[in-house]
Amino acid sequence: MRLAIFEHATAGDDAQQQLGLVTSDGVVPVDLFDARSAGGALRELIVHFDEVGPRLSELVGRSDAIAHDDVRLLAPLASPSKIVCSLRVTAKPEGTVQRHVFLKAPGSAIGDGGEVVLPELDGAEAFTHNVGPAVFWGGRCRAAAAAEWRQVVFGYTAMIDITGRTDVLSRWKLGKSALGSSCDTFGPLGPWIVPAGSFDESAGIGLELSCNGRLRQKARLEDLDDQIGTVIELASTIMTLHPGDVVAVEATAEGQGPVQDGDELQVELDQVGRLVATVRDPYGRSWDPEVRVAFDADSTDGQPAPPATA
Amino acid sequence: MKVALFEPATGAGAVPAVVVPDGLVSLRPVVAEQREPQLAMSSLISRFEELRADIEAVVASGPVVPFGEGRLLPPLPRPTNVLCCIGNYWEHVERPARPLNLFIKNSDAVIGPGDEIVLPRFTEPWIFMHEAELGIVMKGPAKDVAADDWRDAVFGFTGVVDVSARGVGRATWGAVSWMGKSFDTFAPIGPWITTVDEIPDPQDLHVRFWSNGDLRHDYNTNDMEHGVAEIVEHVTSVMTLQSGDVIACGTNHEGLGAVQHGERLEFEIEHIGRMSLTVSDPLRRTWERGVYLGSDSTNAAVVNRAVA
Numbered sequence: 001m002r003l004a005i006f007e008h009a010t011a012g013d014d015a016q017q018q019l020g021l022v023t024s025d026g027v028v029p030v031d032l033f034d035a036r037s038a039g040g041a042l043r044e045l046i047v048h049f050d051e052v053g054p055r056l057s058e059l060v061g062r063s064d065a066i067a068h069d070d071v072r073l074l075a076p077l078a079s080p081s082k083i084v085c086s087l088r089v090t091a092k093p094e095g096t097v098q099r100h101v102f103l104k105a106p107g108s109a110i111g112d113g114g115e116v117v118l119p120e121l122d123g124a125e126a127f128t129h130n131v132g133p134a135v136f137w138g139g140r141c142r143a144a145a146a147a148e149w150r151q152v153v154f155g156y157t158a159m160i161d162i163t164g165r166t167d168v169l170s171r172w173k174l175g176k177s178a179l180g181s182s183c184d185t186f187g188p189l190g191p192w193i194v195p196a197g198s199f200d201e202s203a204g205i206g207l208e209l210s211c212n213g214r215l216r217q218k219a220r221l222e223d224l225d226d227q228i229g230t231v232i233e234l235a236s237t238i239m240t241l242h243p244g245d246v247v248a249v250e251a252t253a254e255g256q257g258p259v260q261d262g263d264e265l266q267v268e269l270d271q272v273g274r275l276v277a278t279v280r281d282p283y284g285r286s287w288d289p290e291v292r293v294a295f296d297a298d299s300t301d302g303q304p305a306p307p308a309t310a
Numbered sequence: 311m312k313v314a315l316f317e318p319a320t321g322a323g324a325v326p327a328v329v330v331p332d333g334l335v336s337l338r339p340v341v342a343e344q345r346e347p348q349l350a351m352s353s354l355i356s357r358f359e360e361l362r363a364d365i366e367a368v369v370a371s372g373p374v375v376p377f378g379e380g381r382l383l384p385p386l387p388r389p390t391n392v393l394c395c396i397g398n399y400w401e402h403v404e405r406p407a408r409p410l411n412l413f414i415k416n417s418d419a420v421i422g423p424g425d426e427i428v429l430p431r432f433t434e435p436w437i438f439m440h441e442a443e444l445g446i447v448m449k450g451p452a453k454d455v456a457a458d459d460w461r462d463a464v465f466g467f468t469g470v471v472d473v474s475a476r477g478v479g480r481a482t483w484g485a486v487s488w489m490g491k492s493f494d495t496f497a498p499i500g501p502w503i504t505t506v507d508e509i510p511d512p513q514d515l516h517v518r519f520w521s522n523g524d525l526r527h528d529y530n531t532n533d534m535e536h537g538v539a540e541i542v543e544h545v546t547s548v549m550t551l552q553s554g555d556v557i558a559c560g561t562n563h564e565g566l567g568a569v570q571h572g573e574r575l576e577f578e579i580e581h582i583g584r585m586s587l588t589v590s591d592p593l594r595r596t597w598e599r600g601v602y603l604g605s606d607s608t609n610a611a612v613v614n615r616a617v618a
Binding site for chain 2: 100
């Protein structure tokens, strides 16, 4: 099963966003909920999925499916919701790696086929990609123990976490995971949600990000089991997660590179599909495409290192 | 005008209301009922100018509900974005201005007037502190707003307490993540919103905060390093803000102190209003009461001690 938020591709700025079921024939609108927005309907669907899920299969093959070519996909994000992303912190000098989480503005999310637009970001010297699986909180419990993380997951999709960096070692600004990851369009998410019941992990799940056809990041979900659990436990220890909230887990430390004007980023997540985003830079900057972010990009002694006081 | 979000004792849902001297006047005649309380306020903000004449007519003629008959809710119960300035007050230190920077606070952590801050069972932080701040209430969608045009993107002002878990000294717990400020209940907002036309100068507002009657924060917003206009320009150069989003302008750290079980907190900003909060801690931890005077405090008592 694939759940999407979409609009008609030909519609203008006043396009009606809708919740839909993606089928082989096209996208079937799901109008089971009295919600004000497609994101609100998605949240209702997640809350009531145990009752409503079986009825969705009746929609498959319905004659009002809208052809794939006539549909523009949007970020499958519930409303309201929050996006929690993970990052690594490498302590120096011990070299131990610790997982942390940070909040990314929900307004940064864009859908499959969307465009990442790089802002000026005074002082930013690079924009980089990171990639991982995004899990949608199902809301069956408040806090989750790491080993039981699958019990709280409603479904899966892919996320690219674009970040403005003061230099390759520091998130914009001041080396903190502050607003550099929350610029508009910095969160390609999708292409759709595959509910956990339709997500078959038996053969393993591969994840790859390529830029202009060249592979940059690669991981397997089965190797991420402990990390996903750690991130979910940490996030839910700090704050209540609600149905539809997104926890995006960094899939790999390696291969994070620059994104720049004209790039096409493509993620392949097994059992989910392909997420594509193009990049536009109105400021016409360029970077060496072979540069990679250092493994300890978010080290506690990254440059510069201001006091963490607010 | 002061606009509150109010839950009548009659059991009707959350409704925006205008604050008058002896109570509240419900705006139900001019705003449709909404399932989400945040939407009740954000849609009012988006349409406020077009509704202003109707609102004034309701306020002139509508029944006044005494404050005791019902409950004030946080005026913005679940903003799409809650952003907080990092630092941003001079605090009597001679130095160049630090770059303006902000972090994102958990939008689901919002509580309102009379509500309770609940300290987490999490024991890594050594202390939890209050930071009383001026909050900018946005009118959106707002993107690329020039500093001179900040009033076009601002609906009004409210109070925000940026409750903060500390790792060491007054450094926020959570290294590079800012998560020490996002525990549930760590975002008290209120008591209501004063519209921008009734704030003569946002850079001249007195902010005070008490714990069990003892004064902690006592500062003026004229000490901000980067003022409201610059903050609005900066944030909207990065991201689109929506009606009902909140930007907290940072605090003057000279008055920081612990929040702990059983305390009653009072928070007042000139031209906005006063709200109280309580604190509970399931672990009943205790800290020294009074203003924080650790070695990294910017309180005059510590600064003078260091000089001597």
